[in-house]
Amino acid sequence: MKINSQSTKITSCKTNLLVIGLFEKEKLSKELSLIDKQLNGEISSIIKSKQFAGELFQSQTISTLKKIPAKKILLLGLGKEKEFSLEILRKIAGLTTKFVKKQDFKEFATNLQTKIIKNTTIEQRTQALTEGFLLGEYKFTDYKTVDKDKIKTISSCIFLEDKKELLALNNGIKIGRILSDATNYVRDLVNTPAGIATPTFMANEAKKLAKNKSIKVKILGKKELTKLKMNALLGVSQGSSQEPKLVIIDYNSSKKESIALVGKGVTFDSGGLDIKPDAYMVDMKFDMAGAATVLGTMKSIVDLKIPHRVIGFMPLTENMPGSSAQKPGDVVIAYNKKTIEILNTDAEGRLILADTLAYAEKNYKPNAMIDLATLTGACIMALGYTAAAVMGTDEKLIAKLKSSGDETYERVWELPLWDEYQDFLKGDVADVRNIGNMKGYEAGTIVAGSFLKNFVEKTPWVHIDIAGTAWFIKETHYNPKGATGYGVRLLSNLLQNWKK
Ligand code: BES
Ligand code: ZN
Ligand code: ZN
Numbered sequence: 001m002k003i004n005s006q007s008t009k010i011t012s013c014k015t016n017l018l019v020i021g022l023f024e025k026e027k028l029s030k031e032l033s034l035i036d037k038q039l040n041g042e043i044s045s046i047i048k049s050k051q052f053a054g055e056l057f058q059s060q061t062i063s064t065l066k067k068i069p070a071k072k073i074l075l076l077g078l079g080k081e082k083e084f085s086l087e088i089l090r091k092i093a094g095l096t097t098k099f100v101k102k103q104d105f106k107e108f109a110t111n112l113q114t115k116i117i118k119n120t121t122i123e124q125r126t127q128a129l130t131e132g133f134l135l136g137e138y139k140f141t142d143y144k145t146v147d148k149d150k151i152k153t154i155s156s157c158i159f160l161e162d163k164k165e166l167l168a169l170n171n172g173i174k175i176g177r178i179l180s181d182a183t184n185y186v187r188d189l190v191n192t193p194a195g196i197a198t199p200t201f202m203a204n205e206a207k208k209l210a211k212n213k214s215i216k217v218k219i220l221g222k223k224e225l226t227k228l229k230m231n232a233l234l235g236v237s238q239g240s241s242q243e244p245k246l247v248i249i250d251y252n253s254s255k256k257e258s259i260a261l262v263g264k265g266v267t268f269d270s271g272g273l274d275i276k277p278d279a280y281m282v283d284m285k286f287d288m289a290g291a292a293t294v295l296g297t298m299k300s301i302v303d304l305k306i307p308h309r310v311i312g313f314m315p316l317t318e319n320m321p322g323s324s325a326q327k328p329g330d331v332v333i334a335y336n337k338k339t340i341e342i343l344n345t346d347a348e349g350r351l352i353l354a355d356t357l358a359y360a361e362k363n364y365k366p367n368a369m370i371d372l373a374t375l376t377g378a379c380i381m382a383l384g385y386t387a388a389a390v391m392g393t394d395e396k397l398i399a400k401l402k403s404s405g406d407e408t409y410e411r412v413w414e415l416p417l418w419d420e421y422q423d424f425l426k427g428d429v430a431d432v433r434n435i436g437n438m439k440g441y442e443a444g445t446i447v448a449g450s451f452l453k454n455f456v457e458k459t460p461w462v463h464i465d466i467a468g469t470a471w472f473i474k475e476t477h478y479n480p481k482g483a484t485g486y487g488v489r490l491l492s493n494l495l496q497n498w499k500k
Contacts, residue, residue, distance in 0.1 A: 001133060003158075004173075005166050007166060008160050010070070011035055013069060017105045018072070019076065020075055021076045024077070028044065038064075039062065052075055057079075061074050061075075061099075070109070074108070076112075078092065086124060090128050090409065094135060096110070100154055101152040108157055111161065129159075133154075134176065138480055140480070142192070178300050183489060190286050190485070194267050194284070197285065202316050205295060206249055214302060216249075218248040220246040222244060229333070230246070231335070236319055236345075238322070239345075240319070247316060249314075258366045258367055259366055259370065259495065261370055261371075261491065262313040265315055267316060270318075270321060271346040272320065290373040293491070328342060335358045340432055340434055341432070341434065349374065368394070368460045368462075370401075372487050379466075383413055385468045385472055386468070386469075388410075389413060391415045391463055401462060412464060425447065432451060445465050470484060472484055
């Protein structure tokens with residue numbers, strides 16, 4: 001979808017569909033009153049009759065019968081003016097794409113960005129709308145062959161605004177597009193079947209980024225990983241025919257301040273020998289969402305020209321039960337020399353992250369490390385699909401993430417990493433166990449985070465469990481069913497505001 005701005009009034013805009021928002025009990029603006037008059041009072045009469053009351057997400061289409069240059073009007077309810085927010089704008093925009101497609105329009109024009117929200121700029125509002133439009137329009141269609149021509153797309157959206165605001169508007173469109181394109185890229189990667197999106201495929205995707213002068217990509221294969229003794233990562237890959245990879249994407253490598261982003265990249269999680277039941281295995285192509293989000297974030301920060309060094313790490317492997325698979329009871333010596341007793345081969349994400357966090361800290365000495373992982377089913381039990389769980393060793397970094405989460409609405413909720421939780425990880429045979437020694441999976445998300453803590457020495461570190469937010473079982477306003485691309489906007493916002 002092309003998105004542009006234009007200094008035209010709604011009264012004179014030639015478009016097939018004019019999208020206009022109204023709060024509950026809002027008085028018609030001067031321009032809208034003019035349109036109302038030209039339409040013989042149709043707008044005021046549907047408001048008067050309570051057919052349209054401006055309730056949140058209410059909608060009403062009006063044919064203009066050539067009385068004004070716009071062919072049709074879509075009136076959208078914005079709810080109570082006091083409760084209006086950037087997130088409501090995103091949601092409204094997402095819903096708009098659905099209306100537009102359903103009614104077979106290819107283009108539309110809107111002035112939704114003119115609706116005032118306290119403490120926001122027109123640039124921010126335009127950005128939020130752009131995000132809602134581009135994220136809402138997304139559909140994964142790579143593998144559809146039948147009736148492909150019936151898949152509806154929108155070709156253009158035009159923001160209508162006063163001339164003096166166009167610069168701010170265009171900036172908002174630009175940033176919104178960078179973030180949405182990167183998010184949709186992550187959605188594509190995560191939705192791609194695991195038979196295609198292998199560790200090698202992901203490494204090749206990373207290579208494409210190296211076209212940018214500010215990016216260097218390094219790919220470590222099985223040989224290099226063996227030499228480095230990254231046995232926790234190698235152990236997970238043992239049961240698979242696919243070669244594991246550790247991909248390192250280094251942006252602005254000469255800058256002093258550096259942030260490491262680490263993403264779990266299990267391109268398929270069968271559970272290994274502790275094999276998952278069918279209903280739990282079916283979506284496990286999504287278990288590389290952490291890595292995909294790191295890749296997408298690296299893509300967006302190049303375009304946003306973030307002034308710091310950001311280093312993305314993607315440990316990539318399958319978790320399969322092949323004949324050389326790791327066995328319950330096996331012990332591996334991790335990169336940092338700690339020994340791990342593997343008591344459940346399905347708790348594999350923490351193993352590949354353990355080696356990668358230790359490797360990143362030792363070899364790159366970043367100022368901060370953030371990892372993202374679809375790590376525990378327990379995270380979905382705790383927070384559902386609404387927020388990711390965040391925990392770590394640095395309260396300031398957690399506070400920054402929370403504020404970026406509130407701004408982007410890719411929200412995080414903190415769980416504690418108290419020392420007591422380490423007790424559950426004490427091994428009988430090795431230094432640490434990869435699962436807690438309790439009755440079941442009590443505090444499963446915290447136990448997984450506590451495990452990771454053993455592999456970070458002194459660098460401020462935060463872990464984000466995205467098991468519930470990376471994949472939706474139902475579509476929402478601007479998130480589709482399947483991969484959501486959660487995390488790109490959150491991390492990009494954090495990096496944009498890093499030194500503020
Ligand atoms: N990839 C899964 C986590 C997961 C499970 C995400 C379900 C989304 C939905 C992870 O590797 C895993 O299998 N974790 C186990 C850990 C357990 C064995 C301690 C889990 O959560 O069941
Ligand atoms: Zn698993
Ligand atoms: Zn997993």
